[in-house]
Amino acid sequence: MLKDVTLGQFFPGDTVVHRLDPRTKLILVIVYIVALFAAKTYAAYALVMIVLIVCVSLSQIRFTTIMKGVKPILIVILITGILNLFFTQGEHVIFRLWKLTMTWEGVRTAALMILRLIMLINGTFLLTYTTSPIALTDGLELLLSPLKKLRFPVHELAMMMSIALRFIPTLIEETDKIMSAQKARGADFDTGGIVQRAKAMLPLLVPLFVSAFRRADELSVAMESRCYHGGEGRTRMKKLTFARRDFGALILGAVFLAAVFALNRVWK
Amino acid sequence: MDPIIKTEKLTHVYGAGTPFEHTAIDGIDFEAERGEFIGIIGHTGSGKSTFIQHLNGLIKPTSGRVLLDGHDIFETKERTRETRFRVGLVFQYPEYQLFEETVYKDISFGPKNMKLSEREIDERVREAAGFAGLSEDTFEKSPFDLSGGQKRRTAIAGVMAMRPEVLIFDEPTAGLDPSGCKELMTNIMNYREKTGTTIIMVSHSMEDVARTADRLLVFKNAHIVMQGSPSDVFSHVAELKTMGLTVPRVTLVALRLRELGLPIPKDIYTVEHLKNAIVQLREEGYHA
Ligand SMILES: Nc1ncnc2c1ncn2[C@@H]1O[C@H](COP(=O)(O)OP(=O)(O)O)[C@@H](O)[C@H]1O
Ligand SMILES: [Mg+2]
Numbered sequence: 001m002l003k004d005v006t007l008g009q010f011f012p013g014d015t016v017v018h019r020l021d022p023r024t025k026l027i028l029v030i031v032y033i034v035a036l037f038a039a040k041t042y043a044a045y046a047l048v049m050i051v052l053i054v055c056v057s058l059s060q061i062r063f064t065t066i067m068k069g070v071k072p073i074l075i076v077i078l079i080t081g082i083l084n085l086f087f088t089q090g091e092h093v094i095f096r097l098w099k100l101t102m103t104w105e106g107v108r109t110a111a112l113m114i115l116r117l118i119m120l121i122n123g124t125f126l127l128t129y130t131t132s133p134i135a136l137t138d139g140l141e142l143l144l145s146p147l148k149k150l151r152f153p154v155h156e157l158a159m160m161m162s163i164a165l166r167f168i169p170t171l172i173e174e175t176d177k178i179m180s181a182q183k184a185r186g187a188d189f190d191t192g193g194i195v196q197r198a199k200a201m202l203p204l205l206v207p208l209f210v211s212a213f214r215r216a217d218e219l220s221v222a223m224e225s226r227c228y229h230g231g232e233g234r235t236r237m238k239k240l241t242f243a244r245r246d247f248g249a250l251i252l253g254a255v256f257l258a259a260v261f262a263l264n265r266v267w268k
Numbered sequence: 269m270d271p272i273i274k275t276e277k278l279t280h281v282y283g284a285g286t287p288f289e290h291t292a293i294d295g296i297d298f299e300a301e302r303g304e305f306i307g308i309i310g311h312t313g314s315g316k317s318t319f320i321q322h323l324n325g326l327i328k329p330t331s332g333r334v335l336l337d338g339h340d341i342f343e344t345k346e347r348t349r350e351t352r353f354r355v356g357l358v359f360q361y362p363e364y365q366l367f368e369e370t371v372y373k374d375i376s377f378g379p380k381n382m383k384l385s386e387r388e389i390d391e392r393v394r395e396a397a398g399f400a401g402l403s404e405d406t407f408e409k410s411p412f413d414l415s416g417g418q419k420r421r422t423a424i425a426g427v428m429a430m431r432p433e434v435l436i437f438d439e440p441t442a443g444l445d446p447s448g449c450k451e452l453m454t455n456i457m458n459y460r461e462k463t464g465t466t467i468i469m470v471s472h473s474m475e476d477v478a479r480t481a482d483r484l485l486v487f488k489n490a491h492i493v494m495q496g497s498p499s500d501v502f503s504h505v506a507e508l509k510t511m512g513l514t515v516p517r518v519t520l521v522a523l524r525l526r527e528l529g530l531p532i533p534k535d536i537y538t539v540e541h542l543k544n545a546i547v548q549l550r551e552e553g554y555h556a
Pocket of ligand 2: 360
């Protein structure tokens, strides 16, 4: 049940997509998102979708796996769709019901909005599926490092992120374990009204918090006893280097973005 | 007599349909008689914990059945729930599940979920605490203020208080010091003697299960690869060693003595056994 939460999960592999430098992938995801929101015509949408499909195929991650990421926010997507459906102004009315009007423009906007959201999630999940959390935060830290000049705590932020990412699976596992242990003593997490359910969470939340604090404490002791004192003068075990494929990918990304803008103008 | 708990072709696959698909147990057939003490040993990751969590319905099998008193425990939701109380499960490091303000309240969590009367609950809490070796002056303390060993006893008492017919332990002595281990094992043996509960114990400590179990199961790669009385199992030292299992140290000593030419039996697994064997050799007039 909780295992279905795949956010931040990494599927190891050895494909071009996996091998790209995390910085490249981060930049390309931003390019992709910009393109997705810039796309206005069907042709532009089609191009973005083709690029997404090609990238997913290259990564050898199954499409069903990629689609799983959509599940947790399905409700948000549906609400967005419905709002767009009824509150888009348009001329070609399909039907009117009391104050609600559905127009062809609304149908179009809603469909495109849903598609856009799904593709947005697919794209970002492709990044986390193919990049280990460590590589991801390393990449982020290096990309943001110019901000250090402005005294922005880039290293601390990246460290916090990597610790958080590192502990998400641990906490999920722990939650599962504690839930099982309490169920073994007859705890019931699935039935009853809201109040009863909230009460039933107590035997889960107390041990979970206790253990999270214990872990935090242990980790800080472990870090301090290895003389961790922030980012100053720290070297890396794995130096990130741009390879030729990274330059190639970045150039393709630029071409892709330009093509989307061009398609927006050509086929209106 | 019919077995109290039984599994038929029990198979569980984790993460089916993902790249992480893994068969944790594969076609396990198992039976436990009423009152039996069964020890389960096996390398880490061999599927022991997965197996025992099926026995009280916490994990649903991918295929196969679990029968309690001849009835499938997954037949209806009610039956699964009832099974939780009839088959008690003490998880590994159970002290991490404590949550109540006082030890007393924590132990009574299980009986309360059984909707028992106040009086019945009180009786069971006191009884269970006694079995687990907890004195009553800890009752009003916060479980978080106890020592590690006492925390574990509190958690074990919490399961014993449900008066299960089958009590399963997953590595109950892990992380305890030697004297703590010994005391806990004594408490468990004592509990068994007084209540006649069927006990299934997963353990990494060969010494513990060798001395206490009627029957041993050896898990390897999702299968039961060996089973029998402790003396049967420990007479296969070489095989156990290739499975990465540590054999009781006295068994190794006995083995070495055999290699040196002494006619000592193969199935030695307690110091007591070895002593008797050596005494017998002396009486038979054997001189090294
Ligand atoms: N919740 C889970 N999700 C996925 N795989 C699991 C889970 N629990 C255990 N496993 C895997 O199943 C196998 C058996 O695990 P387990 O039953 O815990 O073995 P043991 O208790 O003998 O060490 C291991 O390879 C483990 O990684
Ligand atoms: Mg285990």
